[in-house]
Amino acid sequence: MLSIKIGRFAYLAANWAVLIFLLLPIAIIFVFALNPTPYIEFPPVGVSLKWFDKFFASSQFMSALLLSLEVAALTTVAATVLGASAALGIARGNVPGSRAITAIMLSPLMLPAILTGLALFQTYVLMDVGRPLWGLVVGHCLVTVPYVVRTTLAVLHNFDLRLEEAARNLGASPQRTFFEITLPLIKPGVIAGGIFAFIVSFDQFPVSLFLVSPGQETLPITLFNYLKYDLDGTIGAASVVSILLAALVVIGLDRTVGLRSYVKL
Amino acid sequence: MSRAVPNLMGLALLPSALFFALFFFLPIGLMAVMSFLTGNPVVMPNVVATTRHYERILEDPFYFEVMWTTVRIGLWTTAITLLLGYPLAHLMARVKSRSLHALLLMAVLMPMLTGIVVRTFAWMALLSDKGVVNQLLQGLGFAPMQLMYNEFGIVLGLVHIYLPFMILTLTGVIGRIDERLEQAAQNLGASPIRAFVEVTLPLSVPGILAGSLLVFALAISAYVTPILMGGFQIMTLPILIYQQISANFNIGFAAALGMVLLALSLVLVVAYNHILAALSGQRDLQ
Numbered sequence: 001m002l003s004i005k006i007g008r009f010a011y012l013a014a015n016w017a018v019l020i021f022l023l024l025p026i027a028i029i030f031v032f033a034l035n036p037t038p039y040i041e042f043p044p045v046g047v048s049l050k051w052f053d054k055f056f057a058s059s060q061f062m063s064a065l066l067l068s069l070e071v072a073a074l075t076t077v078a079a080t081v082l083g084a085s086a087a088l089g090i091a092r093g094n095v096p097g098s099r100a101i102t103a104i105m106l107s108p109l110m111l112p113a114i115l116t117g118l119a120l121f122q123t124y125v126l127m128d129v130g131r132p133l134w135g136l137v138v139g140h141c142l143v144t145v146p147y148v149v150r151t152t153l154a155v156l157h158n159f160d161l162r163l164e165e166a167a168r169n170l171g172a173s174p175q176r177t178f179f180e181i182t183l184p185l186i187k188p189g190v191i192a193g194g195i196f197a198f199i200v201s202f203d204q205f206p207v208s209l210f211l212v213s214p215g216q217e218t219l220p221i222t223l224f225n226y227l228k229y230d231l232d233g234t235i236g237a238a239s240v241v242s243i244l245l246a247a248l249v250v251i252g253l254d255r256t257v258g259l260r261s262y263v264k265l
Numbered sequence: 266m267s268r269a270v271p272n273l274m275g276l277a278l279l280p281s282a283l284f285f286a287l288f289f290f291l292p293i294g295l296m297a298v299m300s301f302l303t304g305n306p307v308v309m310p311n312v313v314a315t316t317r318h319y320e321r322i323l324e325d326p327f328y329f330e331v332m333w334t335t336v337r338i339g340l341w342t343t344a345i346t347l348l349l350g351y352p353l354a355h356l357m358a359r360v361k362s363r364s365l366h367a368l369l370l371m372a373v374l375m376p377m378l379t380g381i382v383v384r385t386f387a388w389m390a391l392l393s394d395k396g397v398v399n400q401l402l403q404g405l406g407f408a409p410m411q412l413m414y415n416e417f418g419i420v421l422g423l424v425h426i427y428l429p430f431m432i433l434t435l436t437g438v439i440g441r442i443d444e445r446l447e448q449a450a451q452n453l454g455a456s457p458i459r460a461f462v463e464v465t466l467p468l469s470v471p472g473i474l475a476g477s478l479l480v481f482a483l484a485i486s487a488y489v490t491p492i493l494m495g496g497f498q499i500m501t502l503p504i505l506i507y508q509q510i511s512a513n514f515n516i517g518f519a520a521a522l523g524m525v526l527l528a529l530s531l532v533l534v535v536a537y538n539h540i541l542a543a544l545s546g547q548r549d550l551q
Contacts, residue, residue, distance in 0.1 A: 003456070003458075004456070004457055008457075011352060011356075014352040015352050015356050018349050018350070018352065018353045019353070019369075021349065021425070021428075022373065022375070022429075023372060023375065024391075025376075025384060025387035025391060026375060026376060026384075026387060028390050028397060029383065029386070029387050029390070032387075032390050039395045039396075039400070040390070040396075040400065082280055083281070085277040085278070085281060086277070086280075086281035088277045089274055089276070089277035089278030089279075090278065092272075092274040093271055093273075093274040093276070093278055094270060094271055094274070094275060095271045095278060096271075101278065105281065107289075108289060110482075110530075110537075111527065111530055111534070112482075112485075112503070112526055112527070112530055113486070114486055114488055114503050114506065114507070114526075115293075115296075115486070115523050115527055115530075116289070116292075118519060118520075119292035119293045119296045119523070120288065120292050121510065122292065122296055122516055122519075122520060123288075123291065123292040123295050125305065125307075125516065126295060126306075126307050128307060128308075138288050141284070141288075142285075142288060142289055145281065145284075149281075202380075203378075203379075203380030203381070203382075203383075205380065205381055205382055206486075206488055206489075206503075209488065210507075220380050220381075220382045220383075223380075223382045224382050224489060224493070227382070227385070228493070231389055231390065231393060235386055236386075239383040239387075242379075242383060243378075243379050243383065246378045246379065246380075250374075
């Protein structure tokens, strides 16, 4: 029986170790952001908000943060409309080959995002359009539409078709049935997809890499460029701000539609 | 059922279909074309077809070295992710308490919701020459160690980033294995370890394969972590592709390298989908 106890202990110890491995780096970011010296010293010398001051006072970081929020907002709207209508077409359109169409709509998630960026960049070069803001939003849409398609399809597949039939039988027009039955019922899936789209766009790096114009960069690209030369608390403060923003959005997701049903790979 | 006839709702597919055709399939097609051209046909009048970009990849041992480095980093990342991810996935699939499951899920998702640049920064803060680990080592009287600017640092950073993908894939597959099979083995006298090795582990092989393919595909296309944790010392395929654009502006060669990465990824993705499709097929039969 001793071996069983040792085995049980090893199993739990391994799991604790993995959990610490997953979460410790994130905790370190917070320590880094609140630590007054550029490098973390042991024992710690105190707590300071000066890196946050520096972050919010930096016009470079602020314009990057604003651009990221703007791109994420535009992407969320466009990806939600495109993804939700695609899911409706797949689930209700009676179109042949719906399985293949679904696979195509999800394919940007399966291929390296850096290639999506490269291919779009080359296309913009051939079109001679430079690096416009809409080009960046298009890139972000490609990697966010799949999330909206997936969450909306999940709701559409679990949905009692008799509700729509009942509305039709009671005399509602197809339009009225759509707006008063179908749309309210798929709303949680669409919102969940939109929230995923926002986070994925806000944190997006590989697609943006080729598509941002120099001097007008999103927050992840600015952080990356800063990290190439410098490693101080400002980057910690910037990271904490972006983690908190994503966490706020996720808590919103959990409160509105529940988290568990959308975590599928 | 009769032959499918599209109805009005089918029209809802049109905007996204058009969007994907114009901004996804057309660009990838153009990338394929560009990889066989000597330059940009829009601005240069005398562009001709060529296979020289691919010949260059095949002939110069430097590019072979780059590919091998990329694959080696991918293999290490996959193996370590699997070793670390399996126990936690097993726990998540078997834990009875709903709140504990929710807590574990949050712990796995939290890193996923943190951007890759931010997470790589966290590892730099931990492992750089003046980082937390080396400060601790020196405080304890040891010599500092070179923990990043090498493949070790890259693999560690990548493992952290892709571990949640492995855990979520494995949890799904282990959760589908009937727990009573393992209990039956134990009732028949097998030790818990033997019951695991002979029952649960073989049944979870599809999950292991699917998770490994996914993590490998993600790891070989990573850019941020290899460049920052490698300290610009180590060259991988995505780094080389970006360098061809940013430093050399050699679009044709970048496109050829992109096609190599694309072909490799396609093979992996098709295999991944086959395994998952076979799995859900099994479930449908039950």
